[in-house]
Each structure stands twice: as C-alpha cells, then as structure tokens.
Amino acid sequence: MTATVADGRALEALVASREILVVCGPGGVGKTSVAASIAAMAACHEGGRVLVLTVDPARRLAQALGLASASGRAQRVPPEAFAEAGAAPHGELWAEMLDTKQSWDRLVRRHAPDPHTARRILDNPLYQNISGRFVQSHDYIAVERLHELHSEGNYDLIVVDTPPTRNAVDFLLAPQRMAEFFSSRLLRLLTVPYRSRFVDVAAKPFYYVADRVLGSQFLEDIAEFFILFQTLSDGFVARAREVERLLSDRRTSFLVVSTLETVPVREAEAFMAMLPAKRLQLGGVVLNKVLPSYLMQPHLGERAERLCDEAAVLAARMCADGGPMADHDPVIVERVLAELGANFNNIAVVARREAGQRTELARHAAIMASVPELDDDVHDLAGVLRLGRHVWSGGAQ
Amino acid sequence: MGDLLDRRLLFVTGKGGVGKTTISAGLAMLAAARGKRTLVCEVDAKGDLASSFEAPPTRFDESQVAPNLWAMSMDSEASLRQYLSLQLRLPRAAGIGLVARMFDFVASAAPGVREIVTVGKLCWEVRERHYDLVVVDAVASGHIVGQLAAPQAINSLVQVGLVRQQTGWMLDILSDPARTGALIVSTPEEMPVTETIELVGRLRSETTVDLAGVVVNRVLPELFGTREEQAFEALSGGEATAFLSRAMGGDAVPLLDAARLMVRTRRSRAEHLERLRDALGGPAGAVVPLLYVPYLFLRSHGMRSTRQVAAALAAELES
Ligand SMILES: Nc1ncnc2c1ncn2[C@@H]1O[C@H](COP(=O)(O)OP(=O)(O)OP(=O)(O)O)[C@@H](O)[C@H]1O
Ligand SMILES: Nc1ncnc2c1ncn2[C@@H]1O[C@H](COP(=O)(O)OP(=O)(O)OP(=O)(O)O)[C@@H](O)[C@H]1O
Ligand SMILES: [Mg+2]
Ligand SMILES: [Mg+2]
Numbered sequence: 001m002t003a004t005v006a007d008g009r010a011l012e013a014l015v016a017s018r019e020i021l022v023v024c025g026p027g028g029v030g031k032t033s034v035a036a037s038i039a040a041m042a043a044c045h046e047g048g049r050v051l052v053l054t055v056d057p058a059r060r061l062a063q064a065l066g067l068a069s070a071s072g073r074a075q076r077v078p079p080e081a082f083a084e085a086g087a088a089p090h091g092e093l094w095a096e097m098l099d100t101k102q103s104w105d106r107l108v109r110r111h112a113p114d115p116h117t118a119r120r121i122l123d124n125p126l127y128q129n130i131s132g133r134f135v136q137s138h139d140y141i142a143v144e145r146l147h148e149l150h151s152e153g154n155y156d157l158i159v160v161d162t163p164p165t166r167n168a169v170d171f172l173l174a175p176q177r178m179a180e181f182f183s184s185r186l187l188r189l190l191t192v193p194y195r196s197r198f199v200d201v202a203a204k205p206f207y208y209v210a211d212r213v214l215g216s217q218f219l220e221d222i223a224e225f226f227i228l229f230q231t232l233s234d235g236f237v238a239r240a241r242e243v244e245r246l247l248s249d250r251r252t253s254f255l256v257v258s259t260l261e262t263v264p265v266r267e268a269e270a271f272m273a274m275l276p277a278k279r280l281q282l283g284g285v286v287l288n289k290v291l292p293s294y295l296m297q298p299h300l301g302e303r304a305e306r307l308c309d310e311a312a313v314l315a316a317r318m319c320a321d322g323g324p325m326a327d328h329d330p331v332i333v334e335r336v337l338a339e340l341g342a343n344f345n346n347i348a349v350v351a352r353r354e355a356g357q358r359t360e361l362a363r364h365a366a367i368m369a370s371v372p373e374l375d376d377d378v379h380d381l382a383g384v385l386r387l388g389r390h391v392w393s394g395g396a397q
Numbered sequence: 398m399g400d401l402l403d404r405r406l407l408f409v410t411g412k413g414g415v416g417k418t419t420i421s422a423g424l425a426m427l428a429a430a431r432g433k434r435t436l437v438c439e440v441d442a443k444g445d446l447a448s449s450f451e452a453p454p455t456r457f458d459e460s461q462v463a464p465n466l467w468a469m470s471m472d473s474e475a476s477l478r479q480y481l482s483l484q485l486r487l488p489r490a491a492g493i494g495l496v497a498r499m500f501d502f503v504a505s506a507a508p509g510v511r512e513i514v515t516v517g518k519l520c521w522e523v524r525e526r527h528y529d530l531v532v533v534d535a536v537a538s539g540h541i542v543g544q545l546a547a548p549q550a551i552n553s554l555v556q557v558g559l560v561r562q563q564t565g566w567m568l569d570i571l572s573d574p575a576r577t578g579a580l581i582v583s584t585p586e587e588m589p590v591t592e593t594i595e596l597v598g599r600l601r602s603e604t605t606v607d608l609a610g611v612v613v614n615r616v617l618p619e620l621f622g623t624r625e626e627q628a629f630e631a632l633s634g635g636e637a638t639a640f641l642s643r644a645m646g647g648d649a650v651p652l653l654d655a656a657r658l659m660v661r662t663r664r665s666r667a668e669h670l671e672r673l674r675d676a677l678g679g680p681a682g683a684v685v686p687l688l689y690v691p692y693l694f695l696r697s698h699g700m701r702s703t704r705q706v707a708a709a710l711a712a713e714l715e716s
Contacts (some may be wrong), residue, residue, distance in 0.1 A: 234572050295651070300652070324637040329624070333632070345694075347693045
C-alpha cells in the first residue's frame with residue numbers, strides 16, 4: 001500500500017512552492033481540520049506569514065484559532081498558544097473566518113453604480129435571500145475573498161478551506177456560474193420593463209402563466225430587484241473572470257481531502273476529474289480517518305477464521321491449570337476469542353473496501369498523506385498540530 | 398413507536414452522507430413488506446436510491462422496484478410542468494418547457510418557489526391517496542427547513558395567485574402529526590450529532606412539521622461486556638498473547654489490536670451518543686424516539702443491505 005503514498009516530503013515541497021493551496025473535498029471529511037493543520041505546519045517549518053482562510057469551522061476549533069468573534073478579518077494565532085501546544089513556529093499563523101453576508105455587502109457596494117443603488121439593493125428583501133444561498137453564494141464569496149487577500153499581498157501562503165457544499169465541484173463552478181447568471185437570456189427576459197414584455201414572443205407564455213401562478217405584484221417585485229441587481233453586472237463579470245484566472249494560476253494548487261468511504265470517494269473522484277479541463281492544478285490527495293494498514297497483512301483473515309472455529313478448544317487449553325488464563329472462566333474466554341475473530345473479519349471487510357477506494361483515488365493523483373482517525377476531535381491548536389504531524393509526514397503508520 | 402409507519406408522509410433528512418438514502422430505502426422496504434403501497438422519492442437525485450434496490454435509475458415518473466414499492470426522483474422542473482398542466486390545463490407541450498425553466502430561474506432568488514413545487518408534488522401524492530405512505534429521501538439538514546417552511550414563506554411573500562391558494566391544503570397535510578413527520582438520520586459522531594441537535598430546534602421553531610424520530614445509523618457493535626473486557630485485558634500481552642500466537646501459527650497481536658481499535662472507536666462515539674440522548678430527552682412527554690441501526694459490515698451496498706436495514710428498523714419499531 002505504501003506504493004501509492006507519495007514521498008513523505010511531497011506535501012512539504014508543494015507547500016513551499018505555492019502561494020495558494022485550496023483544500024477541497026466532500027462534506028465532513030476534515031477539510032477545515034486539514035487546512036488548519038497544513039497552515040500551522042507551514043508556519044512552523046517553512047516560516048513566513050501563513051493565512052488559513054476558513055469557512056464554518058466547528059465552534060471549538062474557531063475559538064482555538066482566536067476566531068471566537070467572526071470579524072471577517074484575519075487574526076494572528078498568538079505565539080503563546082503555540083508555546084502552550086509545545087511548538088515554536090518561526091513563521092506566523094493567521095486565521096480568518098469567511099463572513100458571507102458581510103462579503104456580499106462589500107461586493108454590492110463596490111460594484112454598484114452609486115451609493116443610492118447599493119442601498120436599494122441591500123435593503124431589498126429578496127437580496128437577503130440571495131446573499132444567503134443564491135448561485136452557490138458561499139462558494140463564490142470564498143474565491144472572491146481569496147482574490148482580495150491574495151492581491152493585497154500580505155501573506156506568503158494562503159491555505160483556503162472550502163465551504164461544505166452539496167458537491168465539491170460547485171466550488172469550482174461558482175465564478176463561471178456567477179458570470180453566466182449575469183449574461184443569461186433569462187435574466188434579460190425577466191428584466192424587460194414590465195409593459196414592453198409582451199413584445200418578446202418567446203416570453204409571453206411565461207408571463208401569462210407566471211401572472212396566474214405567482215401574481216403580477218410578486219413578479220414585479222422580482223423584476224425590480226433583478227433590474228437593480230443587473231447594474232452590478234459588468235463589475236461582477238469582470239471580477240468573476242479574474243477570480244477564475246487566479247484559481248488556474250501556476251501559484252495555486254488544489255489539495256483534495258477525502259475519507260475512504262464510498263460516498264466521499266465518489267465525490268472526490270468526480271471533483272478531480274474536472275480539474276484538468278478547467279486547467280486547475282491538482283497537487284495531491286490527503287486521506288483522512290483511514291484504517292491502519294496492519295489490517296491488510298496477509299493470512300490474518302485465515303487466523304481470524306481459526307480463532308472463531310477453535311475458540312472453545314483454545315479457551316479450554318488456556319484456562320486449564322498452568323495455562324496463561326488459568327484463573328479465568330473458559331466460557332468467557334471462549335466468547336472473547338470468538339469475538340476477536342469475528343471483529344477482525346468485520347473490520348477487514350471495511351479495510352479491504354478502503355484499500356480498493358484508495359487505489360481508485362491514486363489513479364487521479366498522488367496520495368500525499370494517510371491520516372488515521374485520532375482519538376480526539378481536532379478542536380484546539382494541539383489537535384491541529386497533532387493532525388498536522390500526520391499530514392506532514394505522509395501519515396507513516 | 399409503532400405509529401411511525403402509519404403516517405402518510407415521512408421526510409428523512411440529516412447531514413450529508415449519514416445514511417439518509419439507505420434509511421429511506423430500508424424504511425420504504427419495511428412498509429412495503431407490511432402491505433403498504435409505498436412510494437419512495439429521492440429529492441436530491443444522485444442515483445443512490447436506485448442502487449439501494451439494485452434498480453435502473455429512478456426518474457420523475459415512478460417505477461416499481463419491489464412488491465408494493467415504487468421509487469421516483471424529484472425534478473422541480475418536471476414537477477412544475479406537471480403542476481401547470483394539471484392546474485392551468487395547459488397542454489404539456491408548447492411553451493411549458495421555457496416557462497418551467499424561467500420559473501427555475503426565478504426560484505433561485507425567490508424563497509420558497511422551488512421548494513413549494515417539490516413539497517407540493519409530495520403532498521399532492523398524499524392528498525390524492527395514490528399511496529399509503531410516501532417516504533422522502535429529503536435534502537440534507539442545511540436545506541430541509543427551507544423546504545418544509547416553504548408554504549409559510551410563500552404565504553408571506555406572495556399575496557395573490559394560484560401558488561398562494563395552494564399553500565393552505567399543503568400546510569394542512571404538513572402540520573398534521575398523524576399524517577406527516579420528519580425523521581432525522583444521524584451517526585454517533587461529533588458533527589452529525591451537533592447538526593441533528595440544531596436541526597431539531599429549527600424544525601420545531603421554523604416549521605410546523607412534527608419530529609417523528611431520530612435514527613442513529615452506523616452504530617458500532619459492543620464487543621465485550623465487563624467480564625469479557627477483563628478477560629480481553631488479560632489476553633493482551635505477555636504469556637497469553639504468546640500462547641495464542643503459537644496456537645494459531647502466527648502473530649495474534651493484530652487481532653487484539655483490531656479489537657482494541659473497535660472498542661476505542663465505539664467508546665469515543667458513545668460520548669456523542671450521550672450528548673444526543675441528553676438533548677433529545679427533554680421534559681417528560683417531549684421525548685423524541687431514537688432508533689438504532691447497526692453498522693453493516695458488508696462488501697457492497699444493495700438489496701441485501703437495504704433488507705438488513707429494514708430488519709433493524711423493524712426490530713427498533715417493535716421495542
Ligand atoms: N483525523 C481525524 N481524527 C479524528 N477526528 C477528526 C480527524 N479529522 C477531522 N476530525 C474531526 O471530524 C470532524 C469533521 O472535520 P472538519 O470540520 O475538518 O470537516 P470538514 O470537511 O471541514 O466539514 P464540512 O464539510 O462540514 O466543512 C470534526 O469534528 C473534526 O474534529
Ligand atoms: N448502517 C450502515 N452500515 C454501513 N454502511 C452504511 C450504513 N448506512 C449507510 N452506509 C453507507 O454509508 C454511505 C452513505 O449512505 P447514504 O448514501 O445512504 O447516505 P446519504 O445521507 O443519503 O448521503 P448523501 O448526503 O450523499 O445523499 C453509503 O456508502 C452506505 O452504503
Ligand atoms: Mg469545514
Ligand atoms: Mg442520499
């Protein structure tokens with residue numbers, strides 16, 4: 001299995017040669033934890049100013065990174081915190097938590113033709129809804145903010161944690177979708193001033209039906225909002241293109257995190273398959289919460305079977321006078337031995353499935369680390385560093 | 398707990414990947430086996446539902462996958478098209494395609510429009526009594542509240558029009574605990590449990606849908622009782638392990654390690670389970686039923702795992 005694991009230093013090399021590392025992957029696999037870990041390790045070993053731009057961290061982890069109050073601004077993780085966790089970084093670790101609503105508001109203010117229009121958009125009830133969930137707004141905002149941070153040039157390395165989207169691919173498509181949205185025919189149809197709408201033959205059935213179904217007042221409200229929103233169009237489209245360029249820049253690399261469970265692996269594969277067409281660079285894969293490799297040793301399955309079959313005989317021998325379990329009840333010992341065998345076979349089923357999934361993933365990219373499930377959640381700097389050591393060393397077991 | 402399957406409409410939700418589709422499939426299979434005409438609908442169509450029944454991909458038009466059991470996948474555009482042709486008696490063909498696409502577009506900004514079309518179709522199946530039970534493999538926790546609260550959202554946004562008139566009967570069905578319930582699937586891990594607890598609160602405060610229960614999926618087996626635990630400790634290391642290795646003609650340590658791994662993992666999860674139980678316990682009378690489904694150590698996912706989940710749910714419903 002080690003054949004698919006890249007040189008333990010591959011991640012180090014990647015981190016040292018990039019300015020942006022985008023940590024992607026399916027929901028709940030450990031993106032936020034791994035992103036924080038890589039940033040912390042980079043600050044420790046590579047030095048310089050390292051920022052982790054994180055989205056939705058678990059509350060305790062946010063506190064640990066000094067992000068208790070989401071200000072939408074970067075905070076430095078104090079050196080004392082590192083000292084407490086037994087580390088002495090020669091670089092600086094900064095952390096920022098994405099504030100979607102605030103970033104949207106900023107974007108509207110920047111691209112609106114005048115403050116009055118900006119105000120009207122921000123006050124529109126439909127905008128509240130839009131800034132919450134419209135066209136993968138979370139994803140778009142994350143890349144948008146990344147662009148802003150990168151062009152300010154304050155950091156040597158920015159590690160980006162990506163939002164828990166329904167599908168990892170959404171993140172990549174966000175800028176393009178944003179641009180498409182503003183240039184779509186549907187938007188144009190909808191924002192044709194109300195009276196001249198009937199000029200457009202294609203749109204006629206829509207207005208007929210829409211009036212009956214939703215009522216014309218609601219439709220006018222929507223149209224008015226879109227008309228306002230369209231004033232942002234040029235700025236948005238240009239910006240979305242720039243953001244897209246930054247993602248495909250040579251200084252940017254994508255790192256995919258996944259567990260070896262079926263659903264995440266399928267999603268991770270779909271994600272990686274998309275990268276080349278978008279000219280995005282896949283740095284590698286970090287496997288998280290994997291089962292230890294000893295489970296795959298040859299002949300263990302047979303040994304487990306034997307233990308199940310011969311539990312009674314073995315227990316009797318072990319519990320006999322002079323045996324190593326002489327003072328134990330043979331019935332109990334038999335049960336334990338049988339359970340040992342059965343349990344091993346159960347876990348081995350999962351381990352074999354994982355090994356198969358790993359091979360699949362390795363076809364797409366180098367596996368840079370395999371991290372075991374740690375005994376504790378990653379909720380403080382010590383935890384981040386513990387995870388980091390596994391990630392950094394490739395997770396040698 | 399027996400009344401779960403007596404409801405008409407069950408929304409199965411929970412964090413991504415916890416087993417919503419697996420549980421929906423098992424529950425639907427169980428209901429069908431008990432003689433109920435059952436429809437199971439995958440809302441977030443990814444094709445996992447069909448694979449639970451080893452059936453061809455599901456479509457908007459339902460197809461039979463087992464005796465008494467039909468499966469479909471939701472498609473808001475197709476649903477709207479069906480709705481429009483039923484309500485407005487417009488011919489299905491001309492123009493409706495564009496109309497539906499534009500609606501989809503409007504729906505990306507207007508809260509509740511897409512949701513109402515999805516929920517509407519499901520409620521409609523219930524109202525028309527096409528099935529005894531509709532099991533919805535619903536959207537994940539992040540979106541379910543928006544979907545279930547859509548009728549109220551529409552009510553407050555849209556003053557007139559057909560959609561507005563439709564919300565009344567939908568709310569009747571959704572708000573009736575005898576007919577409708579939400580089932581949250583969780584696993585005994587930190588994030589799923591945290592999300593479940595949050596979702597319970599939001600379902601109660603933002604929707605009118607009754608919480609029918611919480612399914613804890615992928616529960617690891619308890620290997621040892623107290624006495625076995627002591628024997629296991631005595632077996633680990635020293636003369637006992639050496640004896641075992643000799644007797645088996647090979648190192649016994651990995652077998653012991655694997656057991657320790659299982660015990661430890663289960664134990665670290667017990668803490669989250671505890672937190673879930675505490676949060677759901679609440680004042681007497683408000684207790685939310687919990688159903689446990691064991692981790693299935695199977696090579697693949699299909700009819701066999703679906704049947705095992707159905708059996709596990711059956712056992713839980715009896716108790
Ligand atoms: N190797 C590990 N061992 C033990 N626990 C882990 C490990 N990696 C992550 N965790 C824990 O798993 C949970 C999920 O991790 P995390 O929040 O990093 O995932 P995520 O991919 O960012 O999730 P989301 O998609 O919801 O943003 C957290 O509770 C975290 O502490
Ligand atoms: N009790 C169980 N034991 C073992 N594996 C399980 C169990 N329940 C579900 N799984 C596995 O977990 C994975 C996720 O299950 P499923 O697809 O049902 O989740 P989901 O919540 O519907 O996911 P999504 O959010 O992607 O729709 C599948 O590979 C499934 O086989
Ligand atoms: Mg995260
Ligand atoms: Mg599913």
